[in-house]
Amino acid sequence: MEIQKYQTLIDAAKAVRKKSYAPYSKFKVGAALLCNDGEIFVGCNVENASFGLTCCAERNAIFNAIAMGKNKFRAIAVVVNSPQPCTPCGACRQVLNEFNIDDIDIIMVNIRGKTKVEITPLSELLPRSFDAKSL
Ligand SMILES: [Zn+2]
Numbered sequence: 222m223e224i225q226k227y228q229t230l231i232d233a234a235k236a237v238r239k240k241s242y243a244p245y246s247k248f249k250v251g252a253a254l255l256c257n258d259g260e261i262f263v264g265c266n267v268e269n270a271s272f273g274l275t276c277c278a279e280r281n282a283i284f285n286a287i288a289m290g291k292n293k294f295r296a297i298a299v300v301v302n303s304p305q306p307c308t309p310c311g312a313c314r315q316v317l318n319e320f321n322i323d324d325i326d327i328i329m330v331n332i333r334g335k336t337k338v339e340i341t342p343l344s345e346l347l348p349r350s351f352d353a354k355s356l
């Protein structure tokens with residue numbers, strides 16, 4: 222039921238995953254971010270020969286949304302082809318948390334074999350988070 226609610230978001234993440242620039246790891250990731258107003262912004266991972274400059278799909282989607290004037294997010298779908306659905310890395314969890322108002326659903330999708338989908342709130346992936354209230 223919840224998966225159907227996010228099907229458009231999942232499809233957008235699947236589509237943008239194909240544009241991933243991952244010549245080194247070959248680990249392609251697509252992310253689609255759902256704003257409170259229903260708009261969707263996408264991002265894919267972008268690697269670099271200087272590995273530390275690589276940026277994740279999730280952060281690219283978030284930065285894309287911010288650049289378009291959006292900063293209230295409801296959910297993000299992350300699509301990978303791996304043994305298990307992937308959680309966003311710690312850096313992406315922290316950046317998502319900056320814009321966390323009523324919690325954000327993380328929809329983790331693995332397209333290897335039969336598609337698997339897991340949905341977890343950000344608060345579960347980043348408990349006792351550091352945020353503006355911590356300053
Ligand atoms: Zn990340």
